[in-house]
Amino acid sequence: MNRFKSVLLDLDSRLLVKEPARSRVLLEVAADMDDLYQEFLHRGLEEADAEAAVIDHFDLSDEVLRDLVGVHDTPLQRSLETLSVQVRNPWSRFLMVFLALSVTIGYGGLLLRGQAYHASSGLVWIVMPIFALGLVIAAGSGRRAYQPTGPSSPLFRPDSVRLLGLAVLIVVVTAAGLWVELYLSALRIRAVPGEAVIHLVGWLHMAAATLVIALSCALILGFFWFFLETRVRRRELTAAANLLEGF
Numbered sequence: 001m002n003r004f005k006s007v008l009l010d011l012d013s014r015l016l017v018k019e020p021a022r023s024r025v026l027l028e029v030a031a032d033m034d035d036l037y038q039e040f041l042h043r044g045l046e047e048a049d050a051e052a053a054v055i056d057h058f059d060l061s062d063e064v065l066r067d068l069v070g071v072h073d074t075p076l077q078r079s080l081e082t083l084s085v086q087v088r089n090p091w092s093r094f095l096m097v098f099l100a101l102s103v104t105i106g107y108g109g110l111l112l113r114g115q116a117y118h119a120s121s122g123l124v125w126i127v128m129p130i131f132a133l134g135l136v137i138a139a140g141s142g143r144r145a146y147q148p149t150g151p152s153s154p155l156f157r158p159d160s161v162r163l164l165g166l167a168v169l170i171v172v173v174t175a176a177g178l179w180v181e182l183y184l185s186a187l188r189i190r191a192v193p194g195e196a197v198i199h200l201v202g203w204l205h206m207a208a209a210t211l212v213i214a215l216s217c218a219l220i221l222g223f224f225w226f227f228l229e230t231r232v233r234r235r236e237l238t239a240a241a242n243l244l245e246g247f
Contacts, residue, residue: 003037004051005243005244007058008029008030008244011025011065015069016069020233021069023240024236029058030243033054036057037054040053117213120206121177121206121210123173123210124213127170130170131217131221134163134224137162137166141228145228145231145232161225163222163225164221164222167225170214170217170221174214174215178207178211181203
């Protein structure tokens with residue numbers, strides 16, 4: 001049984017925030033209470049005295065509680081949560097998994113072939129390192145998200161939001177680079193008006209190949225972000241419920 005269950009139940013009753021921010025606040029407070037309890041024990045306090053000291057320390061005022069909620073319920077986090085909870089029922093999840101596998105297998109195979117790179121812009125050599133960094137982050141976050149924990153263990157917040165940031169970065173870099181390429185093509189057309197069609201068609205061919213690679217990378221990172229967020233949100237809800245039930 002959690003020795004601080006009564007404190008957590010009182011905190012839960014005072015939290016005026018929806019899930020998943022509510023569970024995140026409870027898990028953070030529970031983890032901090034356990035850490036402080038262990039610290040007091042190392043200082044030589046008896047268990048009862050250490051427990052009482054922790055409870056006294058975590059007698060949070062409404063102002064402190066609002067500040068703590070603000071850390072876990074920012075406008076950005078609410079926006080990302082809105083995106084990640086769109087798929088709730090089993091059919092929606094099945095379709096999302098099917099779409100993710102289709103994109104990953106179909107476009108992932110394209111990324112392994114060299115033809116697309118020959119036709120694309122040099123921008124791909126900026127996009128691909130960003131994509132590779134995203135895959136490393138996804139692998140590390142996925143390993144931690146699926147490792148076993150205790151029934152009420154505080155969970156880490158994954159780096160999945162970085163995946164979404166990298167996906168957006170890929171799109172922004174690609175869009176900006178293609179506009180620069182278009183400007184350079186316009187300069188060449190102005191210098192040699194008779195070759196306008198050649199330069200325009202060449203830019204369109206290059207832009208299409210570049211967009212296929214860049215958007216494929218961004219979509220794959222976006223799918224990784226979605227599934228990691230969904231996984232961690234479920235585990236946070238379960239862990240917070242177990243804390244309040246006294247595991």
